[in-house]
Amino acid sequence: MSETLALLVALPVLTALVPVVLGRIWQRAGWTVAFVGTVLHLALVVQLARAIRVEGTVSYAVGNFAPPIGIELVGDWISATLVGLVSIITLIVLIFERDRNDSSDAFYSELLLLTAGLSGIFVTGDLFNLYVFLEITGLATYALVATNPSPRAAVASLKYLLVGTIGASLYLLGVGYLYISTGTLNMADLSQQLAEVGYTSPLILTGFVLIMIGLGVKTALFPLHTWQPDAYTESSDSVTVHIAALVSTAAAYAIFRVTFAVFTPSFASAVPVALDALTIAALLSIILGSVFAIMQTNLKRMLAYSSVSQFGLVIVGVSVINETALVGSLVHLVGHAVMKAGLFIAIGGLSIVAGGYELEDMRGIAQRAPILSAGFAVLAFALVGVPPAVGFVGKWNIVLGAINSGDWIVAVVVVTSTLLTLAYFARVIERMYFNSPINIDQTAATDGGQARPSVPFQTRALVSILAFASVSFGLVAIQFIAAITPIVGGYLT
Amino acid sequence: MLELIGTHYSYFAYVALVGIGLYAVIESSNLVKKLIGLNIFQVGIFLFFITGGYITGGVPPRVAEGGGPYVSPLPQVLILTAIVVGVSLTAVGLALIVRIYEEYGTLDEKVLSEAQINE
Numbered sequence: 001m002s003e004t005l006a007l008l009v010a011l012p013v014l015t016a017l018v019p020v021v022l023g024r025i026w027q028r029a030g031w032t033v034a035f036v037g038t039v040l041h042l043a044l045v046v047q048l049a050r051a052i053r054v055e056g057t058v059s060y061a062v063g064n065f066a067p068p069i070g071i072e073l074v075g076d077w078i079s080a081t082l083v084g085l086v087s088i089i090t091l092i093v094l095i096f097e098r099d100r101n102d103s104s105d106a107f108y109s110e111l112l113l114l115t116a117g118l119s120g121i122f123v124t125g126d127l128f129n130l131y132v133f134l135e136i137t138g139l140a141t142y143a144l145v146a147t148n149p150s151p152r153a154a155v156a157s158l159k160y161l162l163v164g165t166i167g168a169s170l171y172l173l174g175v176g177y178l179y180i181s182t183g184t185l186n187m188a189d190l191s192q193q194l195a196e197v198g199y200t201s202p203l204i205l206t207g208f209v210l211i212m213i214g215l216g217v218k219t220a221l222f223p224l225h226t227w228q229p230d231a232y233t234e235s236s237d238s239v240t241v242h243i244a245a246l247v248s249t250a251a252a253y254a255i256f257r258v259t260f261a262v263f264t265p266s267f268a269s270a271v272p273v274a275l276d277a278l279t280i281a282a283l284l285s286i287i288l289g290s291v292f293a294i295m296q297t298n299l300k301r302m303l304a305y306s307s308v309s310q311f312g313l314v315i316v317g318v319s320v321i322n323e324t325a326l327v328g329s330l331v332h333l334v335g336h337a338v339m340k341a342g343l344f345i346a347i348g349g350l351s352i353v354a355g356g357y358e359l360e361d362m363r364g365i366a367q368r369a370p371i372l373s374a375g376f377a378v379l380a381f382a383l384v385g386v387p388p389a390v391g392f393v394g395k396w397n398i399v400l401g402a403i404n405s406g407d408w409i410v411a412v413v414v415v416t417s418t419l420l421t422l423a424y425f426a427r428v429i430e431r432m433y434f435n436s437p438i439n440i441d442q443t444a445a446t447d448g449g450q451a452r453p454s455v456p457f458q459t460r461a462l463v464s465i466l467a468f469a470s471v472s473f474g475l476v477a478i479q480f481i482a483a484i485t486p487i488v489g490g491y492l493t
Numbered sequence: 494m495l496e497l498i499g500t501h502y503s504y505f506a507y508v509a510l511v512g513i514g515l516y517a518v519i520e521s522s523n524l525v526k527k528l529i530g531l532n533i534f535q536v537g538i539f540l541f542f543i544t545g546g547y548i549t550g551g552v553p554p555r556v557a558e559g560g561g562p563y564v565s566p567l568p569q570v571l572i573l574t575a576i577v578v579g580v581s582l583t584a585v586g587l588a589l590i591v592r593i594y595e596e597y598g599t600l601d602e603k604v605l606s607e608a609q610i611n612e
Contacts, residue, residue: 128571135578142585151596152609158589162518165531165582172575173511173538179568180545 002058004048005073005123008083009133011041012116016109023105030108035094037112041119042087049080057487059125068186072125077483078330079122082253085334086118089245089341092466095458096345097238107147114140114242121250127175127262128185130254131168134218137250138164141231141243148236156230163227167217174210177203178262187261194263199270208267208274211258218251221315222285225308229292232304237348240300244307245341249333252311256318256329260491268321278319283413285312290420294427297359299347302424303340309417310336310383316410317398325401326488327481332394334480335473339383339391342466346376349459362428364437369455373432375463380425382470385418390473397481503544510537522602524593528586535579542568542575 015037022029051058052075062071090111117140120133142164146157179185181203182193194204213224220228228248232240259268259275268275289309296302314336317329347357353369354361366373382389385396395414402410498505510533517530546568554563594600597608 128574132574132578135582139578139581139585142589146589146592151593152612154589154592154596155605155609158524158586158593161582161586161589162527162531166515166518166534169535169538173541176538176542176545179542 002048002051002055002060002075004044004051005058005060005075006062008041008044008048008119008123009073009116011044012037012112012119015040016112016116019105019108019112030105031094031098034108034112035091038087038090038094038115041115042084042091045080045084045087048075048083051075052077052080067125068184068189071129072186072188073123074125074187075123076487078253078487081334081480081484082122082249083119085249085337086115086122086246089242089337090115092341092345092462093238093242096241096348096462098458104147107144110140110143110147111242114144114246118246118250121254125187125261126185127178127187127190127258128172130257131172131175134168134171134251134254137247138168138218141247144239144243145231145235147239148234150234152230153234153236156227156234160227160231163217163224167214167224169214170210170217171214174207174212174214177207177210181207187257190262191264195266199263199267205271205274208263208271212255212278215251215255215258216281219248219255219311219315220251220308221281221311222288222308225285225289228308229301229304232307233298233300237344237351241341241344241348244303244344245337248307248311249337252314252318252333255315256326256333259318260326265321265492275319275321279316279407279410282312282315282319283410285309286316286413286417287312287420290417290424293424294420296424299357299359299362299428300344302359302428303343303347306383306421306424307336307340309421310340313395313398313414313417316414317394317401320402320405320407320410321492322401322405323485323488323492324404325398326492327485328394328397328399328401330484330488331390331397331477331480335390335394335470335477336383338466338473339379339470342379342463342470343376343383345459345466346372346379346463349455349463350376352455359428359431362431363435364432366432367437371460372455372463375460375467377429377432378467379463379470380429382467382474384421384425388474389471390477391470393474393477393481503540503547507537507541507544510534510540513537524590524600524602524605525587527602528583528590531586532579532583535575539572539575542572 015033018033019030022033057074057076060073061067062073114137117133117137121130121137124130124133142157142161145160146154178190181197181201182190184190184193197204217224232244286309289305289312293302293305293309296305314329314333317325349372350365350369351357354365382391385391395418399411399414514530514534514537517533518527521527521530546565548562548564551562551564552560554566597605599605
């Protein structure tokens, strides 16, 4: 029993109320409250990690109703790592947001609600509870996208709301099919009941398909990704960092949990076509996401399509049902969040210097913003998968696992994706370092030698830290792999 | 077939509602109608859950009073939660639509995308 699990969700929800109330009397309460709340959240994660080290996997029965009747929260090394990632990325976003400080108190409430929803997805052990947390995450994200004052952000947010709600509702419908055939919603209990009912039952197959379509929308897998590029591009920079690093990550984690903890590998061997279909969707995401990314001239949009491709990689590591590939996929899940957060912060900083998000704005920017450019380059090469960065560790394990289980097509596509990733990053880095800034003299002349807008110190510091982290995580990934291998092995036997 | 419709009419209603709702979201170019379609779609799913827990001639599960068979209360509780989620989504959606109307002066999706291109 561990109350920490429940507090991980309850604390941000309760803290989210404070900025709205305090905002009436103290103008800038939001940032401080959100920062303190997130630090406490991180302390709870440390507490959870301690409990896991002593007891192994911990669980908590909500309201003292014993599972499988009551709702169960479960914490293991995988969920603890990901909840820790949530608090750290939220802290990074708050520090990044600090110097741009034009956000209202409601913004910080929404950010805390999003933290609560994401933490819930990572710790829940109940399928219906997962739906509720998916919707809390969704609602907070729609609101955050719309905090950008531009009219386009409202349209992007509404589009996201319509597509995201249909996705979540299809997930709910899938859960309904499983509930009707088994009478339970607890993940651990369902995994046994499903085997008793029989994996080839039409109800269970329909449930699997609906759940995967629903979570595929939330993860933004091709062809369900249409909401994602608009939402990432039209959000303000700090919101993009948060949702790009965490929201799709939570949905991809849900796909992993549902595939392994609910349907289990026995389902995969009983109905191989179900997982093959998921593999095909993931492979299409990898290739087409990269191709779309190459075609973009707006850098935020390019990074958004890059996420479609990278989540294809994560899902393919899940759907080939192989221990090594699954480990690689989880490493890439964490690694991608760190690298994408860094890349979006770097683009946010560079856009201040360059005056825009277009590819051509970046000509010769390395001379004017050397730290941000270098950070962007390091993070880009880490995502491409240059050893020893974390991007390499994830992709290497996915390729190795795919070869072990004889999925040659998967291995070839993942290796090809590395080249495609290099293709869309290389043109940015080429503009940054090897093209001369053509416009700078004209601008200086027309502006009458006006002072260049300066990039806040925090932005440069965060990009440097995340660039360093993306390389050093690759070196310490062995410890993370050692911690999660027993859990992954437990799912596979 | 007729007999099936007679005994399982709620399931037919569920499929019809989900279909009509999805059609409205995809086909209608008015943003408010899209949101109404979304609500119809969700109501269809709610009906599916409630029907799944219902037994013909079942009574509410107050065990102390004795007598059965009981209707399963769990789907009803789940759907109560889902209705709350649906209401919040509709509220956020309508707030966004109001803002879009203020900015662009239209609720029509086609006019809206033309306005965005000409910006």
